[in-house]
Amino acid sequence: MLYFVERVNNMVESKNLCRGKIPRRTFLKGSAAMLALGAAWLEGGFWLSKVTADPGKTANEEVITYGVCRGDCLGHCPMRVHVRDGHLVKxxxxxxxxxxxxxxxxxxxxHVQRIYAPDRLLHPLRRAGKRGEGKWEQITWEEAIAEICTKWKSYQQEFGPESIAFSDCAGNSAIDSRPYTKRLFNLMGSVRIDNSFDNSFFSGIIDSVGESSWSVGDDERNLLSAKYIFAWGSNLTEAGHVHYAFINKAKDLGAKLIVIDPNYTIAASKADKFVPIRPGTDAVLAMSMLHVAIAEKLTDKEMLERGTVAPFLVKESDGMFLRLSDLGRAEKGAADAIVVRGADGQIGLPSEIAVPVLQGTFEVQGHRVTTAYDLLVERVQEWTPERAAEICDIPAATIRELARMYAKGPTTLCAGYGPDHYANGQQFYYAVMALVLATGQIGRPGAGLNGHAMSSFLENYADIDDIVTPPDGKQGPVINAPLVPEAIKAGKYGDMPLNIKSLYVYDQNLLGNQTHRTAWLEALEHIDLFVVADVTMNDTSRYADIVLPVAHYFETDTYDMSYSGVAVYNAKAVEPLGEAKGDFEIVNMLGCGMGMADKFSLSRDEFFRKALDNEKARAVGLSWEKLKQEGYIYTLKPETPIYMHGAKYEFPTDTKRGEFYRENVAPVADVGKAFDKKREALPCWNPPYEAWQVDVPGFPRSEAAAKYPLVFTSKRPKFRVHTQYSSNPWLLELWKEPVVTFHPHDAEKRGIRTGDVVKIFNDRGYVVVKAAINPANRPGVLVIDHGWQKDDFIDGHYSDLSSNKSDVMVTNNAFFDCVVEAVKQ
Ligand code: SF4
Known part of the structure; x- marks a missing residue:
């Protein structure tokens, strides 16, 4: 820890200072602040500290400010932040x-131990050894900014603005960090690397039902009216803490919880019915349930007619909806409305046809058309429960039972990220949303979408569009992370030349969380200047050329909106440790360094005042000044009407309807690869690239699985969110080290017992870790808790095992589409 605190001959080594290799109290030695804390600790707790930061206050007097936890669990829980004598204590x-x-x-x-974390970065550092070696030289902020900006300017001059790339995620994220940094790269014309986490989830759901200020889900309170709750690929008890409180209450009120997951999770242990599905086959189960709902006439006619694209007529010639212009009644363009057909053959706008036909193929003025619903019915025809049973490893009778429950409702779908983590992940979300729409389980009490990430982006009332995307910005290209390592090595992304000389990573532990870490490490060899801005020394910052220490959000004045609708003035509770600075201040310094002082002169106060100076904020009585006076404002109260996505048959999509047929289907990351438009316009399925372990007629086992028979997955634990909190000593006391779990059959076959050290490997890499036997695992599936970092493993890294394979339609981190073998060490 010492090296982050004091300059030791201008150069220090960190290799003996890794977490777990020195005792906690050694970490606590260091700067004056840390010395004070160490003393306080030894005396029995922080609250006994003799240091009084504010001479106006009596020693031990507690000051409470408010803040929002940005755990990236998407909870954004509002909290009270307790400070004594200048130290955060609780x-x-x-x-x-x-x-x-x-x-x-x-x-x-x-958070006390996040602020005073053993791996907390306190000073700007310049690499003094090889990348990743852990040798650093402490430098000043002025030196760091000057070095970065001098090199950036030279890259821009020689190679163009796209020679600099920025990569982010939701690490320390609030509007003064991630969005504000976008202002910088938008003005610089730099490349933005889309992290591509969960793209399958978002593509599938947003394409189907659109995104509102509540994202794609309902107010949590709608769960309390549900009779059935389907937690599909979602370990809600661990990862969706806030959502599960509502599910628990709904269960008390009589709702049945159904958990669909390859492994028996903690959430599954709370379920009324657990369905252990074969990995990567969720789309088939959803399509088969829809098949049953159609066959047994359990669909919702009114929703199909009024709320979905079901009656729209799809032209056989180009797969587009029939419009007025096709009938010579309008010019092509924005006002070119979609038409439907009545039972009497009349063609007109949906508002003109009282009861549109839902099925049939017709000739309309030379156009051969079929209703979108007919195409959907035809698409799911092959997925009889018996056929799906072979694929999903679920009895056909169970599939029928699930379909009947789902369609009867009211049912709330809590779809998680599990099915997302395959290269074919998006197929599940398109399929399940077709089920949701066709059965009308959306937009009414108890029927809708909820759970982890479904409704986590409650309107935050801040309007910063003009700040983030200034009219004079250059806005460089966006490229997708899983494709980046190869693109950097090849020097092109699709057809676009790519020559990235500098990579700036912030709000993201890229090398701890992206798939195929070794490919990223190789790609980094082609990068001249790797800059990481972070709160802690982690898997990514340790490889940086320059590290910029970022303040924890309780060390800055900021605004955030909790998931539960509390607008919070997150007042600076304590001074930033060491020389750490907020992302906002860092961006301003970089902007000035790049010669744009006029564009990066906003203070925090001006920024937030401007951000909250808008009609939407005023409508809920919110302004920066008021928030600063009151500390927090509830925008969601018991009397607030319950928001239900898709209520009154209205969806925020292009057609204003739920879309299970996509006329404008296109890849999320278009790198010029061909795709079958007819197939992709509707729900479909192909096996995972690697994680397909069985021979089923029509779908032979993958070549990779023939060589490596075990599917390697991870699960969300309650002790961390990705790698956030992973160095937190209190949480580490509860969950000390990573363990890979085996089903007893898989362990026995390999002579592995609980406590053995095992090597998990494939052609891409390996990880060495302790084993445990757990009958909760599905046979053939290994599970490790998500969020560990390099030093936590005995050797290797679990992110070295996963691949960057992507489906042509959605470029996504396919964490679970990964096969391995295991041997006892
Ligand atoms: S990590 Fe916990 S406290 Fe923080 S936002 Fe998530 S649920 Fe809330």
Whole structure:
């Protein structure tokens, strides 16, 4: 820890200073602040510290500010931040008028140890050895910014603005960090690397039902009216802490919880019915359930007619909807409305046809057309429960039972990220949304979408579009992370030349969380200047050429909106440790360094005042000044009407309807690869690239699985969110080290017992870790808790095992589409 605190001969080595290799108290030695903390600790707790930061205050007097936990669990829980003598000593829950929202989790209770984390970065550092070697030279902020900007300017001059790339995620994210940094790269014309986490999830759901200020889900309170809750690929008890409080209450009120997951999870242990599905086959189960709903006439006619694209007429010639212009009644363009057909053959606007036909193929003025619903019915025809049973390894009778429950409703779907983590992940979300729409389980009490990530982006009332995307910005290209390592090595992304000389990573532990870490490490060899701005020394910052220490959000004045609708003035509770600075200040310094001082002169206060100076904020009584006075404002109260996505048959899509047929289907990352438009316009399925372990007629086992028979997956634990909190000593006391779990049959076959050290490997890499036997695993599937970093493993890294393979339609991190073998060491 010492090296982050004091300059030791201008150069220090960190290789003996890794977490777990020195005792906690050694970490606590260091800067004056840390010395004070260490003393406080030894005396029995921070609260006994003799240091008084504010001479106006009595020693030990507690000051409470408010903040929002940005755990990237998407909870954004509001909390009280307790400070004594200039030190953060505790976090506690903030009251909420809706009782289920009044909670924080074990991670939120440990911010003290995130602020005073053993791997906290305190000073700008310049690499002094080889990349990743851990040798650093402490430099000043002025030196760091000057070096970065001098090199950036020279790259821009020699190779163009696209020679600099930025990569982010949701690490320390609030509007003053990630969005504000976008202002910088938008003005520089730099490349933005889309992290591509969960693209399958978002593509499938947003394409189907559109995105509102509530994202794609309902107000949590709608769960309390559900009779069935389908947690599909979602370990809600661990990862969706806030959502699960509502599910628990719904269960008390009589709702049945159905959990669909390859492995028996903690969520599964709470379920009324657990369905252990074969990995990567969720789309087939959804299509088969829809097949049953159609065959047994369990679909919702009114929703199909009024709320979906079902009656729209699809032209056989080009797959587009029939419009007025096709009939010579309008010019092509924005006002060119889609038409439907009545039972009497009349063609007109949906508003003109009282009861549109849902099925049939017709000739309309020389156009051969079929209703979109007919195409969907035809598409799911092959997925009889018996056929799906072979693929999904679920009895046909269970599939029928699930379909009947789902369609009867009211049913809320809590789809998680599990099915997303395959190269074919998007296929599930398109398929399940077709089921949701056709059965009308959306937009009414108890019927809808909820759970982890479904409704996590509640309107935050801040309008910063003009700041993030200034009219005079250059806006460089966006490229997708899983394709980047190869693209960097090849010097082109699709047909676009790519010559990245500098990579700036912020709000993201890229090398701890992206798939195929070794490919990224190789790609980094082609990068001249790798800059990482982060709060801690982690898997990514350790490889940087320059590290910029970022303040924890309780060390800055900021604004955030909790998931539960509390607008919070997150006042600076404590001074940033060491020389750490907020992302906002860092961006301003970089902007000035790049010669744009006039564009990067906003103070935090001006930024937030401007951001909240808009009609939407005013409508809920929100302004920066008011927030600063009051600390927090509830925008969601018991009397607030319950938001239901798709209510009144209205969806925020291009057609204003639920879309299970996509006339404008296109790849999310278009790198010029061909795709079958007719196939992709509707739900479809192909096996995972690697994680397909069985020979089923029509779908032979993957070549990779023939060589490596075990599917390697991870699951979300309650002790961390990705790699956030992973160095938190309190949480590490509860969950000390990574363990890979085996089904007893798989372990026995390999002579592996609990406690053995095993090597998990494939052609891409390996990880050495302790084993445990767990009958909760599906046979043939290995599970490791997500969020560990390089130093936590005995050797290797689990991110070295996964691949960057992507489906042509959606470029996504396919974490679970990965096969391995295991041997005892
Ligand atoms: S980690 Fe998530 S659930 Fe826990 S307190 Fe933070 S935001 Fe809330």
């Amino acid at each position: 976090t506690s829950k903030l009251s909420h008028p809706i009782p289920e929202f009044e909670r924080i989790c074990q991670r939120g209770l440990t």
